[in-house]
Amino acid sequence: MTLLRSPWGNAVAEDVSGLMLPAGPLMQLAPSEPLSNVVTLPASTFTLLGETDAPAQLRVFADAGQSLLLGTLAANGDGTWPRTTLMNANVDTVYVTALDTAGNESAPVPIETVELVATANRRRSRRAPTPCSPRPSPWCRSTRSPP
Numbered sequence: 001m002t003l004l005r006s007p008w009g010n011a012v013a014e015d016v017s018g019l020m021l022p023a024g025p026l027m028q029l030a031p032s033e034p035l036s037n038v039v040t041l042p043a044s045t046f047t048l049l050g051e052t053d054a055p056a057q058l059r060v061f062a063d064a065g066q067s068l069l070l071g072t073l074a075a076n077g078d079g080t081w082p083r084t085t086l087m088n089a090n091v092d093t094v095y096v097t098a099l100d101t102a103g104n105e106s107a108p109v110p111i112e113t114v115e116l117v118a119t120a121n122r123r124r125s126r127r128a129p130t131p132c133s134p135r136p137s138p139w140c141r142s143t144r145s146p147p
Helices: none
Strands: 002-006 014-016 019-021 026-030 057-061 069-073 094-099 109-111 114-116
Touching (some): 026 069
Parallel strands (some): 002 114
Antiparallel strands (some): 057 069
C-alpha cells in the first residue's frame, strides 16, 4: 500500500493510464503501484495482530497522536479494501488504526511509503490577477515616482 499525494493538484481532471486524477490536490491510500487503475487493495492488506478476522474499520490520521482524522474506510463485501481519498494534509506519513467488531482500536501504525505526483496541468491561481500580472514592472505597486 502507498500514500499517493499530489499536494498542489492540477487544473483539470487527468486520465493517467485509466486512473482518473481529479482536479485539485489529492491524497489517497492506494495500491503499491499507485498510478495503476486498480481500485481496491487486497483483503490481506490490513490485519489485526493475533486476530483471524479483518478489522471492521480503519481510521487514517495525520499524526501518531491521532489529533487530525483524514478519513475512515471499511472493507468491501468481498473483503478487499477500497482505494480511499483522504482529506488533504501536508504530511509525509499517515497513521492507520484498526477497529475490531467490538470497537477496540489498535495503536497507530505509520504508512511511510509515499509517492508524490506532479502534473503538467498547472493549478489555477486562487487569487485574482493584479495589474502587475504576469510580470511586475517598475510602475507596479511601487512607492517610487515614475522616472
